[in-house]
Amino acid sequence: MARPSTDLDAGREALLNCVEGLIEQRGGVSITLAELASAANMSPANLYRFFESKEALYEAVAERWFAPKIRMMEEVLASDLPIREKFNAFYARRLRSIIAFYAHDPVLAQSYIELGREHMAIVRGYIDLADHFLARLVAEAKDAGYFPGLSIDETVSLINLMLQTFCDPELIIMLIHSVSEKKLARVIDAIFDGLRGDAAASHLSVVV
Amino acid sequence: MARPSTDLDAGREALLNCVEGLIEQRGGVSITLAELASAANMSPANLYRFFESKEALYEAVAERWFAPKIRMMEEVLASDLPIREKFNAFYARRLRSIIAFYAHDPVLAQSYIELGREHMAIVRGYIDLADHFLARLVAEAKDAGYFPGLSIDETVSLINLMLQTFCDPELIIMLIHSVSEKKLARVIDAIFDGLRGDAAASHLSVVV
Amino acid sequence: MARPSTDLDAGREALLNCVEGLIEQRGGVSITLAELASAANMSPANLYRFFESKEALYEAVAERWFAPKIRMMEEVLASDLPIREKFNAFYARRLRSIIAFYAHDPVLAQSYIELGREHMAIVRGYIDLADHFLARLVAEAKDAGYFPGLSIDETVSLINLMLQTFCDPELIIMLIHSVSEKKLARVIDAIFDGLRGDAAASHLSVVV
């Protein structure tokens, strides 16, 4: 009866906060379970009541970071904006949120980046998800006549290359002073107005 | 027997270059001695001819990073510039070099920062050294009548707080778009013209 | 209050049945208390009401296996059969019961053997007890004039060697197709008719 999971969930939240605290204090690099346990005033073994492995813990940390971004993307996809605006929103909202997060706590942001680099496998899942969303946007755009002569996969690949600096948090932070929503809009315009397969065929063969 | 140390020194340099290469390729996180040895085409055991421990290796990496800055600071201290300019040069030259390094290779710069966070103990020594230099500058400034009513230590502490963002590489990079030598000059002016003990007594108690 | 031990005893029995079930299903190797608890629909902690340790649990399992054999041995010892028949019954009844158990459930039998090998310490106690009974039988036999020139201990040791394959369950099962009560009877005859100290002195020195 009751919700036996509530306690565990609360504990999980508390632990995630703890992790966040540690990350901020000393970077996210090589945090030890012993270290986390001691920060959380429990034995290392007890951590396993809340997370079934260190990996699962990092997944939860990643989820905390990515969940709102995924929600955003889903909202945008479900919206009935015209495709070009939809496309812009898809990237702009994420960009804005990353910039805001960085502005609010640059050290924490940096540390998340580090963490991401150490746990590529976890991050990759989210990148793939974003790619999947992008593919759906591209399909919609193709239905509207854009990107003629290009397959969806080709288009996705090209767009990823062009917009990398507007969606990879690491690059965004690295180029924080030159990246902006305005520039993003420009690039997206260029993509929609200029990206096609016919003229560019020879180049594409290089890309592939 | 010639000078066996020359060989060792050359080997050390080569290894440090190797380390730098590794750091740039894959971040500085959890580089293994085996990994470094294999990158340097030697056995792990042989590394110990050049560095007596992994810690010592990291110290050398740190020294490479800090040495020119220390030299700079020493030069400035030894110069016969008027104290205010001396003070400015003390910070401005370091700031310029960090910004240049970051501009030249942002990823490497980031990785050094990571490394620094992982090896705080090593870094701390250099921070203390810089504090020591600063204390000598402050003493000189006090001789010239500045910072009345403040002890050297109090002054050093206050100045560190105010100039943190102009000398901590992590903060500099983090605020790369808002930090500049010009602003540094302004802040230093404010320090020289405004920092004194009497009026600020109540605040200082808070600081401590 | 009543007799709280009755409940406990019942619980103990139930648990032992549970263990037996688990052993049969998945072998006796590395059964977890958590696993047993869940199979018994109780919390792991509650197991400790019934058995004070995992070791104690295994002792009980062993006891279940050994108890009827011990009872048999006691009955035989208390009986007033002539010594030679008594001796035969001492071994034959155990042999029969082991063969029957194996015939009834070979997998379970195998698993008990495994278990025994993993918990030698527990088993050793029962072996010692059997040795003690045997020593009493041997004493009785010596009173009747058998085994002249041999001490009780020497006799016990020799008999153990000769009858090992008729009382070690592992060996019995291993040699299931060549072991039989008839052969046992032959061997016992040989022991009673042939085992003496004088002629065999030189060999005995080797045995010791």
Add this chain to the structure above:
Amino acid sequence: MARPSTDLDAGREALLNCVEGLIEQRGGVSITLAELASAANMSPANLYRFFESKEALYEAVAERWFAPKIRMMEEVLASDLPIREKFNAFYARRLRSIIAFYAHDPVLAQSYIELGREHMAIVRGYIDLADHFLARLVAEAKDAGYFPGLSIDETVSLINLMLQTFCDPELIIMLIHSVSEKKLARVIDAIFDGLRGDAAASHLSVVV
């Protein structure tokens, strides 16, 4: 130069012998790396020079056990016996070797069985390989007109059911006194003469 692997290979062999010794002494259940290391007079860490994990060690143990059987099966498959004899040889040779191994060292054989039960995943690979060989035999037999109305997979599945007791070492040992090459031959005759799809259709649906 030379063969740097030779030492390692020798060490591996030595370790496998050690494992075999341990298995024989105290069963194969829950052998600890520490235990093995101490039996081999080395530190647990050093084991990793020879085997990259405990799993890999057990794989090597398994390979030692299975390799000759696989070779046998391959030889039989490559031979140009008539299919029925080939089929018989395929099983009979394995059966003979298992019985011989058991006869030569029953305790060790038992312990290998235990080990197999603890490391099903490793064993499964070999079972699958045997199934693959069997499928090729069945295909050959079908080309010769046997097993009409049955697919290869169905036939393999049925034969496995019928011959289980002649190829699973655990079952062979368990039934050591009733299993024989002669009986195997009888069963194989029945399979070749009687196994077909048409008449048995209704039964097959049950089997599936």
Add this chain to the structure above:
DNA sequence: GATGAATGAGGCTTCATTCAT
């Protein structure tokens, strides 16, 4: 009584470090 929470000991594995050659 019975349970969930918590822990320490011990297992596998990695890695910096040492040592004999």
Add this chain to the structure above:
DNA sequence: CATGAATGAAGCCTCATTCAT
């Protein structure tokens, strides 16, 4: 000099066991 062999300490994880409720 340089190496391969070997190790101890430390990290992650499991599990028998205890304790407050």
